[in-house]
Amino acid sequence: MRDPDYTLTAGPTAATPRTLQALGQPIIFDYDPLFLEKFRDLERKVGELMRSSDDIVLMQGEAVLGLEAAARALTRPGMKALNLVSGVYASWFGDWLREYGAELVEVRVPYDEAVDPESVRQALADNPDVELVAVVQSETPSGVHNPVAEIASAAKDAGALLLVDAVSALGCEEVLVDEWGIDVCVVGPQKCLAGPPGMSLMSVSEAAWEAMRNNPNAPRGSFLSLLDWKDGWVDTDRTKFLYTPSVVDVNGVDSVVDQVLEEGLENCIARHQAAARAARAGVKAMGLELWPRREEYAAGCVTAVRVPDGVSRAATLQHIRERYGVMLSGGYGELADKLFRLGHMGPASNSLNPLVAVSALGRGLADLGVDVHIGAGAEATLEVIAEVADRAVTAA
């Protein structure tokens, strides 16, 4: 099979040429003065992107490492935790909290809906002893976005710590660590930043460190330990790594962070939102159905589309990949076969790429006998792209 021409997926996603060159630069020693400086500088820049003045920790494994590390470090047996579940990842996160001994309270909604902040306030009122609130800002598996600003406000009012899985949110939505009071925020570089997977970008508040220090079960002397990073790196002179950092991934992440900072985070977010809007317009005009019940909480990173009745998700994606060289995503976890996902992360949100995603899906489904209005879909997608471009030029 040929290499894909287009990777328009839920991440890892296609990178820019500049990112690829950063990944291909010479490997240097992790204790080379230049690498040490780059690593520290990257921490600073990640904080800037997260709008965070808290400590930044760059764990050296993909985001699930950071999430597990945070769950383990924060969960004291017997403590009460509120988990907000609107999708697959949140559900899995709850499994960890339970396994590590938390008494779990859940707010659950169907996976095509967002969490209602009012229900969070209610749950916290019903459970005033909740010490930790966990929420996934952008459920990549289903393309649904949760209103974290309002949820954060509820959590803060209740005096609980707030953990936000912003893995695919940073870059396509606001993630305001300081302003919202996020205690632990976890971001993945392979989503809207369009970098390599292999790192967890984390922000940790003083209150969160305090809770970890008070937790006898918080890992220490482990690849999973946040406290090791705090004691051995952050609170020393940042000259001794706990273990060999992933030099190449650091090079790549450093580059994508630079690129977003140069573009401006606001512009980056606007670009993703515009692409997602164009894709949604195209999907609807083709006569297909979006997965999220309401567009107001449709995610900016991927557009989830319901698989039409009688259609095989796997066969469709394979067909599109083989015939058109376009790689799209299916669902994930329990939603695997229920939806298609068109990714608009990083370069996938540029130019006419949303048209490619929409048209590949439409044409693929048409090939398989589904009644799809391909031309209308293309026209609607381009309409949004044109309108956004026009506004950008007019504003400039």
Place this chain on the structure above:
Amino acid sequence: MRDPDYTLTAGPTAATPRTLQALGQPIIFDYDPLFLEKFRDLERKVGELMRSSDDIVLMQGEAVLGLEAAARALTRPGMKALNLVSGVYASWFGDWLREYGAELVEVRVPYDEAVDPESVRQALADNPDVELVAVVQSETPSGVHNPVAEIASAAKDAGALLLVDAVSALGCEEVLVDEWGIDVCVVGPQKCLAGPPGMSLMSVSEAAWEAMRNNPNAPRGSFLSLLDWKDGWVDTDRTKFLYTPSVVDVNGVDSVVDQVLEEGLENCIARHQAAARAARAGVKAMGLELWPRREEYAAGCVTAVRVPDGVSRAATLQHIRERYGVMLSGGYGELADKLFRLGHMGPASNSLNPLVAVSALGRGLADLGVDVHIGAGAEATLEVIAEVADRAVTAA
């Protein structure tokens, strides 16, 4: 400060242009059919390099992840384990065994000596209930190599499982998993393979899986879990990743493994041994002292040199880096200030690179007032390089 001209370190080490290009190739989706195929193919090739017919697991974090994962999975509270300590890494590994509840037996030698297989046999005779023997084949921090073939034989005779930290051994020494009966073998791609850090290349025997399954403490549902890989990947159809693999690191490791297979593992080992021999000859001729007491157990990956009295390791390395653009390594852990290390991993073992390492160290020390015979060192280094080249040509 300028980029280093030479990275001749204890790893991460300089990569070949081909490796850099592999790292800079387009990022594709982990579920792209081509990536799935590459991942499975890499497992097969890693097994070939390890001379192993056991299951191969590619954990997605640098080698310390694989070592911790193995230690956790194999250590049942109360079981007896024999740890062989000739260096920093073995000592740290013992800390894990103890922390996870093992009753620890140790054979210890000074860090400039190798473990004597006879002492291992004796320890096993004294402790017939030892269930696990752990050894570091090549102690990168001190450039000392242990005789794993003989140690393995003793462990097998005693019916114990054998865990080998071959992180920096593969590529510069024989690592014969099947023949020696290694149950868990852990290799790092950033050492003699000269690839990116960020992965643990592991081989796991049936007996080791059995022991893990019988261990209630073996991690499951965790980034640290080997059993998750066994159940969710190895024993299924290898189509569902446990979490997002480090696509870029996989690309890099795939390339370096190909390069070694194309060169021939035997040739690769010979290349490293020759470079190390040349460096040792140069170091001695300059009038400096090797760290290992006897050359027979000096490692093939790095040449460790005692820091002369009154000399600062850190100041010397900084001087050499700043003035000559050559990055060398110091010691590590408790040996940090006691030795210099000249790396001969990957491309650092090619051509006249050992001369550059030896001469940079010699000239740097001379600048700082140490009496060093620079010319003699260069001459001796080149003598070995020439002799090896001559033999290679004659043989061909």
Place this chain on the structure above:
Amino acid sequence: MRDPDYTLTAGPTAATPRTLQALGQPIIFDYDPLFLEKFRDLERKVGELMRSSDDIVLMQGEAVLGLEAAARALTRPGMKALNLVSGVYASWFGDWLREYGAELVEVRVPYDEAVDPESVRQALADNPDVELVAVVQSETPSGVHNPVAEIASAAKDAGALLLVDAVSALGCEEVLVDEWGIDVCVVGPQKCLAGPPGMSLMSVSEAAWEAMRNNPNAPRGSFLSLLDWKDGWVDTDRTKFLYTPSVVDVNGVDSVVDQVLEEGLENCIARHQAAARAARAGVKAMGLELWPRREEYAAGCVTAVRVPDGVSRAATLQHIRERYGVMLSGGYGELADKLFRLGHMGPASNSLNPLVAVSALGRGLADLGVDVHIGAGAEATLEVIAEVADRAVTAA
């Protein structure tokens, strides 16, 4: 201005990632044994692509160098030459023939038509002393293809030498040097091969060498000299370059030639023809007018579209580049403002790229007030792409 997202032009055109990596490989000495071997090997492979058993010459400057070199070497003052003119490049070539002293006979057609082989036979019958026939196989400036097989037959029957400018033809059309009896064939690497500009790939027959040797005006001791290559390189042991070859361009051209050979030249041609057919379908469905009067002689490398009345070519292209990040071409030479050109060279012919070209043009024109059926264009383009993909899969 941001980097272009899409380069869908008349060449230089976007390259594959593999080509870019070949261009970025280490620069080596031109007399390094590996480079000498690569250069000779490339000559052999270029011959294979041209279906030529004649001498291959790789002149180290873009195709215009090879064309001028051939014109100078073949034109004796007073000789009669027949120049076939259906476009800008042929017209310019005639200027050279005249300048170097040829008595020029021309067959001319409007630039939106192809040369009729019958008119060539007639001209040769009228001028039996014509010694040289020159034709442009694929007029990139206007997207018109000439029937070289039939023209070659006429030239051969008349006993004339045949010079073919196949700069943009190789890769998207048959170019059969041996079978057709082309005496001098000139190809550009930056067109359908999607390589770097900077070289002229040439095939020269024995009869052509003979004519050059008999021409006192044929350049010698010059950057423009084909005879220097013949005497100093081809007819010696090919170990002494006339001057420093363009190492980097050679690396790039070597890679693109490999890529086409691996794909199969027939498949490469089919790919380009399919893309051009899809683009033409889209352009017509949008309500725009193709430049070539008849599709049967529309080129495979670019699709030329008439600029609608009242529309500025330059402003439209700038609009599309600025707003959509898509770089298309305008006309060239005297046709500069009369047409748009959508390039389908190299990767631009893959996947849904013709849709991007068609849609960018359509949407751009719509923005500027032209009445364009964007949806219909997209649908028609995709229809052809789908049909071709279906046939490919069915055939496989």
Place this chain on the structure above:
Amino acid sequence: MRDPDYTLTAGPTAATPRTLQALGQPIIFDYDPLFLEKFRDLERKVGELMRSSDDIVLMQGEAVLGLEAAARALTRPGMKALNLVSGVYASWFGDWLREYGAELVEVRVPYDEAVDPESVRQALADNPDVELVAVVQSETPSGVHNPVAEIASAAKDAGALLLVDAVSALGCEEVLVDEWGIDVCVVGPQKCLAGPPGMSLMSVSEAAWEAMRNNPNAPRGSFLSLLDWKDGWVDTDRTKFLYTPSVVDVNGVDSVVDQVLEEGLENCIARHQAAARAARAGVKAMGLELWPRREEYAAGCVTAVRVPDGVSRAATLQHIRERYGVMLSGGYGELADKLFRLGHMGPASNSLNPLVAVSALGRGLADLGVDVHIGAGAEATLEVIAEVADRAVTAA
């Protein structure tokens, strides 16, 4: 045969990683607004490097193209020209002047000596009607440097135009176009700039343009025409290329020019001179003989070494390349077998690279039975390197 580990040659020479990445960046259309801007910007920066306020022309072929173009454009049949010959290239340049019809006056010295400015003054006094003086500043084939400042002064006093072949001089010596009054200066990017071959970087004065315009033989409508560039590019709005520029080479040259400007041209020159001095010290200490009679005119770009009696240049270089992976150069033209050349261009002048060049030559010769003091050579080379580094640090 394996890829070379070291390319320490007379050019093309090894490039920096940054240059390689520039070469591997996406190919874009030559009429893309960004490329047009880059091309014009490169002209400006080349002028800065040449210390020239004259017109800059970037001819799209390696330096021999620029030299031939200049010779053709400036030589009127019957005019008198003074050619200064201290090496192979100057001799070849004289052949052109003669061929194009000049009445040639020569000052000749043996190829291991430099031209004496007094002899130039004398020749000009003897031939007051000389209209053009031509000199090679740095004869790469023999590693000899000519005193162009003084020669220029003589030429200016005589009212003659001055053409300087500074192909390998720029970057390792002062080239002061404005100050010295150079009328045509030609530089090659593949020498001390360590870029790709494939371009001629030229500066042309008003007086030189005037002379060309008055020369009926000056090429027009040709790949060899400087006047085409003047009329079609420089004197218009620089928006229409004469033919397709070598996009990839432009990318590479743009990068190396940036790198030198960032380093500072003075620092770049000092770096090359230091490396050459270190190599000369090493060569002499080994007991070998430098080619230039006096070190004061030894070139900064390459160090030429006499081939010892009874030794084969070709066999020695092949031996060194095969056994040690080091590519050095031999002589060139009629000097081909008389000397070895150690290149210190670009990165080859960094760090311990001169040691590698010296030691590879010494060890290779020793292998072949020549009596060479390898250790002394290494020591002497390093002595100079250390002294230079010390002075640099002290100065900073």
